[in-house]
Amino acid sequence: MSLVWQLRAALDAVDPVPEGVRDAAVMAGGLLGCAWDPLELAEVRAPLVRGEVRVWEGPGLTVHRRGPEIVGWVPGGVSRVDVQTAGGHPGFAVLDGAFGGPVGTGPVRLLLRGARTAVTPWI
Amino acid sequence: MDTATLLTRAAQGDQSSWRTLVDRYSPLVWRVARAHRLSTTDAADVSQSTWIALADNISTVHSPDRLAGWLATTARRESLKLLRGREVATDTWGEWADPADDPEQTTLRTERDDLLWRAFGALRVRCRQLLALQAYAPELSYAELAAAVGLANSAVAKTRGRCLATLRRELAGLGLRVEEAG
Numbered sequence: 001m002s003l004v005w006q007l008r009a010a011l012d013a014v015d016p017v018p019e020g021v022r023d024a025a026v027m028a029g030g031l032l033g034c035a036w037d038p039l040e041l042a043e044v045r046a047p048l049v050r051g052e053v054r055v056w057e058g059p060g061l062t063v064h065r066r067g068p069e070i071v072g073w074v075p076g077g078v079s080r081v082d083v084q085t086a087g088g089h090p091g092f093a094v095l096d097g098a099f100g101g102p103v104g105t106g107p108v109r110l111l112l113r114g115a116r117t118a119v120t121p122w123i
Numbered sequence: 124m125d126t127a128t129l130l131t132r133a134a135q136g137d138q139s140s141w142r143t144l145v146d147r148y149s150p151l152v153w154r155v156a157r158a159h160r161l162s163t164t165d166a167a168d169v170s171q172s173t174w175i176a177l178a179d180n181i182s183t184v185h186s187p188d189r190l191a192g193w194l195a196t197t198a199r200r201e202s203l204k205l206l207r208g209r210e211v212a213t214d215t216w217g218e219w220a221d222p223a224d225d226p227e228q229t230t231l232r233t234e235r236d237d238l239l240w241r242a243f244g245a246l247r248v249r250c251r252q253l254l255a256l257q258a259y260a261p262e263l264s265y266a267e268l269a270a271a272v273g274l275a276n277s278a279v280a281k282t283r284g285r286c287l288a289t290l291r292r293e294l295a296g297l298g299l300r301v302e303e304a305g
């Protein structure tokens with residue numbers, strides 16, 4: 001066996017791809033082939049509050065992320081928000097135009113469920 | 124199934140094809156990120172960003188036979204972006220040579236694996252990237268390797284030779300003889 005192949009076997013044994021990393025890669029392709037409307041979001045300056053908060057705004061939509069938590073305000077007609085994350089698709093009911101809950105700290109993408117589904121970019 | 128077919132089917136929403144692509148190439152993406160000495164958490168972020176980039180651009184990958192190169196180049200770019208964007212506390216090699224106190228995993232590791240790991244860890248980042256790419260994507264041409272590692276095309280063969288020679292020296296220093304060329 002060549003040295004390069006011996007090296008591969010050693011790397012696989014000592015530092016294998018964590019299962020969660022593979023799962024996140026699978027989740028990244030979760031919307032391939034689906035029909036949805038793209039929804040633009042732009043990051044805006046966050047208000048001065050304790051802790052690091054990042055804020056994005058789009059048409060009728062505002063999203064705040066602080067640590068693993070997400071909070072958002074959505075346009076009328078959206079009844080549910082599903083969040084595509086590395087670890088799954090947590091879903092949140094929209095109450096009085098708002099939703100929120102834990103989504104982890106990695107990139108996420110929001111699926112706004114209403115008469116049609118609109119999808120944000122990864123934030 | 125060949126990569127072109129998998130890409131076409133995945134783009135149409137066939138999750139089984141997408142999972143096969145992930146199974147086939149996730150070790151390559153992981154290895155490129157780890158070659159930059161990123162922690163497991165940061166390497167996980169790089170991996171996710173790389174696969175998101177592929178999902179977002181899957182219909183624009185015009186040369187499926189070059190997917191490995193595309194992924195390696197993207198993973199390298201994402202790693203560098205992470206390293207530039209903030210102070211990343213890269214692990215020392217000793218720390219991430221023992222990624223988990225998992226008895227089941229530890230028993231699968233041989234002493235030879237550990238010596239190879241230590242010798243690999245002593246190499247420069249570029250050598251680790253280059254040898255890892257050769258190990259996980261042997262189909263890459265020298266031009267693709269050059270793009271993925273950030274070398275001139277003409278330097279790949281010479282650099283590879285030097286990296287292998289250094290690896291052999293490190294292994295010899297650890298008392299491990301490697302007889303075959305490689």
